[in-house]
Amino acid sequence: MNDFLGLITYPFVYRALIAGAMISVCAAVLGVVLVLRHYSLIGHGLSEIGFASLSLSSALGIPPMYIATPSVIAASFIIIHISRKHETSGDTAIAVASSAALALGIAVSSLSGTASNMSAYLFGSVLAVSDADMWLAVVLSAAVIGAFIVLYNRLFLITYSEPYARSLGINTAMYQVIISVLTALVVVAGMRITGTLLISGVIILPAVSARIIARGFRSLVIIAGAVSLVAFIAGLGLSFVVNIPAGAGVIIANAAILIITRIFGGRP
Amino acid sequence: MSEILRLTEAYVKYGDIPALSGVSLTAKQGDMIFITGANGSGKSTLTKAIAGLLPLSAGTLTRTPRMSYVPQYEEGDRDFPASVREIVLTGTQRPGNFFHTKADRQHAEAAMNALGISGLADSEIRTLSGGQLRRVFLARAVCGQPELLLLDEPCAGLDAQTHETLFTILRGMLAEGCAVVMVTHDISDIDGIPEGRVIRISAGRILTHE
Numbered sequence: 241m242n243d244f245l246g247l248i249t250y251p252f253v254y255r256a257l258i259a260g261a262m263i264s265v266c267a268a269v270l271g272v273v274l275v276l277r278h279y280s281l282i283g284h285g286l287s288e289i290g291f292a293s294l295s296l297s298s299a300l301g302i303p304p305m306y307i308a309t310p311s312v313i314a315a316s317f318i319i320i321h322i323s324r325k326h327e328t329s330g331d332t333a334i335a336v337a338s339s340a341a342l343a344l345g346i347a348v349s350s351l352s353g354t355a356s357n358m359s360a361y362l363f364g365s366v367l368a369v370s371d372a373d374m375w376l377a378v379v380l381s382a383a384v385i386g387a388f389i390v391l392y393n394r395l396f397l398i399t400y401s402e403p404y405a406r407s408l409g410i411n412t413a414m415y416q417v418i419i420s421v422l423t424a425l426v427v428v429a430g431m432r433i434t435g436t437l438l439i440s441g442v443i444i445l446p447a448v449s450a451r452i453i454a455r456g457f458r459s460l461v462i463i464a465g466a467v468s469l470v471a472f473i474a475g476l477g478l479s480f481v482v483n484i485p486a487g488a489g490v491i492i493a494n495a496a497i498l499i500i501t502r503i504f505g506g507r508p
Numbered sequence: 509m510s511e512i513l514r515l516t517e518a519y520v521k522y523g524d525i526p527a528l529s530g531v532s533l534t535a536k537q538g539d540m541i542f543i544t545g546a547n548g549s550g551k552s553t554l555t556k557a558i559a560g561l562l563p564l565s566a567g568t569l570t571r572t573p574r575m576s577y578v579p580q581y582e583e584g585d586r587d588f589p590a591s592v593r594e595i596v597l598t599g600t601q602r603p604g605n606f607f608h609t610k611a612d613r614q615h616a617e618a619a620m621n622a623l624g625i626s627g628l629a630d631s632e633i634r635t636l637s638g639g640q641l642r643r644v645f646l647a648r649a650v651c652g653q654p655e656l657l658l659l660d661e662p663c664a665g666l667d668a669q670t671h672e673t674l675f676t677i678l679r680g681m682l683a684e685g686c687a688v689v690m691v692t693h694d695i696s697d698i699d700g701i702p703e704g705r706v707i708r709i710s711a712g713r714i715l716t717h718e
């Protein structure tokens with residue numbers, strides 16, 4: 241434990257802790273909306289598109305976020321649009337797009353000789369978090385949390401019932417776009433630390449755990465954020481202690497919390 | 509008395525199948541309109557069209573934006589993690605205002621009180637009975653301070669006392685100038701507000717204006 245506290249004084253640990261904590265909270269909070277709207281898979285699809293973007297930008301020598309941010313936002317529009325148009329084919333669209341993106345990313349990394357970065361992109365690396373990454377994560381997370389607070393009542397209304405929201409004159413299509421953009425931002429901000437393969441777990445798992453204990457929507461949101469923060473800190477600690485990638489540690493911690501809440505916290 | 513709702517020569521289709529054919533309807537402040545007709549005649553389609561949830565294939569709709577709608581069937585997930593108070597409060601949301609005001613909260617508490625669900629305010633909706641949930645949706649509609657209240661068979665599943673409570677609330681709202689459009693199969697509903705107009709619809713057309 242003392243070792244872990246001592247580690248925080250290292251700049252790379254400190255950066256990962258700040259960026260990761262903020263991302264964990266906003267991923268979980270947004271995850272509540274995505275899980276309840278049955279969009280759980282979207283984060284997964286987007287993260288693999290993020291991986292392809294990272295590989296591509298590294299091969300081209302461009303800062304990764306310049307390619308990843310617009311392409312993930314574009315992909316999230318397309319996926320949500322397809323899911324809404326053809327109810328059932330949303331998961332198929334995600335599966336197709338994400339496996340194609342994964343293959344593209346791997347191919348680009350291998351051909352361009354940047355394959356050594358691949359593991360960091362897929363599984364996350366706190367060492368990879370630069371000062372710029374940290375600030376980007378802080379700014380994006382703050383934007384997502386700020387938007388979530390301002391739009392909280394709206395997001396709740398629309399998540400519960402889109403037709404009812406429309407009957408009140410609310411422009412639900414615009415909120416759909418906002419949800420897509422926020423999801424894309426969380427994926428982009430988070431994928432450096434937890435890795436592109438695991439960021440979707442950071443979005444989804446806390447909401448699933450929180451749903452077991454929460455009473456009402458507000459408590460669900462708060463508990464999901466708290467669970468995610470605890471799981472992130474525990475997971476980061478675990479990743480140092482047993483020397484595994486940070487993303488894996490965070491997901492293991494999240495999964496452990498889910499199992500514990502399932503066993504002890506069941507709803508009546 | 510100013511006009512709250514005007515539907516003119518409205519046509520609605522599901523795919524190629526017409527569900528409303530040339531329906532016209534107007535309501536002024538304080539008007540009570542009952543809509544009756546056989547199953548499948550187009551009553552719910554008419555309320556959805558007025559609510560703006562179904563596009564008109566022809567005709568025009570003008571109405572106040574301050575409308576509250578209670579659908580025939582609950583539209584959200586029955587298992588959705590939300591408390592009664594949270595659901596009722598959504599009825600006060602309107603485009604442009606993002607936060608609930610103190611007045612919104614008071615309207616919500618008053619509406620829950622009027623419908624006898626104050627004691628359930630912190631319960632999750634998944635724990636309610638069908639009739640209790642119906643009262644939640646009525647409270648949500650009432651607390652929005654609407655100028656037009658659109659009710660699709662609101663009395664289905666309500667006990668006699670709640671039915672009476674609802675009519676007391678409706679009479680109060682009508683007196684304050686709210687227009688009410690209500691789908692019902694029950695003649696005694698119509699007797700409850702004798703000054704109401706009755707519109708019978710059959711196969712998507714209006715048969716009689718009484």
Ligand SMILES: Nc1ncnc2c1ncn2[C@@H]1O[C@H](COP(=O)(O)OP(=O)(O)OP(=O)(O)O)[C@@H](O)[C@H]1O
Pocket residue numbers: 522527545546547548549550551552553554580
């Ligand atoms: N979503 C839909 N798709 C296709 N047809 C529909 C749809 N909804 C309703 N219909 C058809 O439109 C007609 C009118 O339906 P509507 O629900 O308006 O009837 P209603 O008068 O409300 O009946 P009820 O008394 O049973 O509630 C029916 O013939 C029905 O089969």
Ligand SMILES: [Mg+2]
Pocket residue numbers: 551552553580660
């Ligand atoms: Mg009906």
